[in-house]
Amino acid sequence: MMDKQKTQILNFVAEVTDKSHPKFVPIPDRIAAFDNDGTLWTERPLPPQIYFILENAKTKNLTVDYKHLSKKKIVELAIKTQTGMDENSYRSSVLKWYNTAKHPQKNKLFKDLKFKPMTELIQFLKDNNFTVFIVSGGSRDFMRTFVVEQYGIPEYRTVGSSFDITWNDSLNVIERNPKIELINDHIGKPVGIYNYIGKKPIFIAGNSDGDYYMMKYAATSSNPFLNILITHTDSIREYEYNNKIGIDKETLALERCQKDKNWLEVSMKKDWNRIY
Template sequence: MDDLPSWRPGATRDAITAFVEAVSGGPDAIPVEDRVAVFDNDGTLWTEKPMPTQLHYLVREWAAATDPALAAQEPYRSVRTGDYGWLGRALEKHYAGDDTDLRVAIAAVVRSTAGVSVDDYAASVARFYREVDHLTLHRPYAEAVYRPMVELLRYLAAHGFACYIVSGGDRDFMRPISEPFYGVPPERVIGSAVGLTFDEATDDVRYGTAMDFFDDGPQKPVRIWTRVGRRPVLAAGNSNGDLPMLRYPRRHPRWLSLLIHHDDGERGDTAYDAGAEQALAGAGADGLTVVSVRDDWDTVFVTS
């Protein structure tokens, strides 16, 4: 039985299967408890264009802001006019090392959940996934997931790997969908997080008024170690912000890091290198295996 039916035969698929077979048995086998694999989410497990899914959720929230003072500043001003260019540039500037605008956007993210209970937020996010379609694919977000990557997650799990999602996105935004979409339980989701408080009057955990940590770049390996306590042997990502995580497994005798290259604009995906230029340019020197969406994936998206 083919475990990776959406992966085309070739060097990339062979590298994956050879690695998994080697660490699962024989002289290079590693103990099951050390078979840890980490995956970025946006652009790695599902599409992040024309905007990351959480950003789509947030712009709907920001567009409803009624405070005139907020409406006159970013990102509310751009959202209310339907011009999302500012947000896109903020992300591109972040990947280029400039977080000036990203800090403004993060402040708006924190403001949107301040005082909200984690249960109410989870219900709001789940409702978004049920009711809102992807902006350009015009299908539920459950069908904006990359089928080859879901197959890879299942293939790894079948060979004793513990798979984790490690994303710059909000941890609690991903938790409601990590298991039904990817088969990854919520306790294995590592992401950015707003600070939390306990409300003794209602026995609720609520979001605070400041960011606790932003899980991107060098923070990713730190958060992996904090949460997992093991160095992964496999990592997958798609951007410059994933590079530290992709390099983290390299101390193992056998390791594999996959860099997803979005070079296919013909099958519903968006072709782009923006935000991944450094990762792509140094992939050979870093020992990364580049996954071409165009050449390595026979089918791009899952279907219901």
């Protein structure tokens, strides 16, 4: 990262970990929450999980209108392809895809398109006794399959969208049912944090207005906080989108970065020497 952004992050961590500093935060309250798609790995042209859903739809011979892939239709496909099975069957299908699926434009495995500066940041926070969570709009169970290998984060620190689940006592398995339990995106993210973490994070990393509301939630904490917004500004090394106020639709978080010192924009093009 460039000196300004890096310095602000380093100073924040130094202050909240220094017992003699007025902004000191005890270890149990050092909670960090990272979005996944677009924050920790590439999400364009589509988030990786959507490719997984589409591949499953093709396997099941479902008709897909690729020109009109709305969020509603994606959810409908997910219900048709990823429920009505037990946890082990689902996990096996995700692992097979995760270890073999390639990005359609970059000729690399999806799992190899994680952002190096962000994985380094996660490790830095862990080294300073932060408890790091994934808080993503993606499926909780999808991410749990690979978060340990991908980011070094335990499965139980993964908060995401989820289907209703029940215990099948005759088969001794957890089953996934065709009913949405939580859409952990936009205003759903503070709800997910409240339900599954139980404390307000003091450090948030996101990349879109899907993360804006958990950033607002962190800002209501009595503890010091820092929200960082990754902006996709590099059309050569990655992609360029949602970084122009007045032109792009999702810029609420970006506008706050220009007004509030505790909201920090990190530009891929300007601030990252290396992306992957």
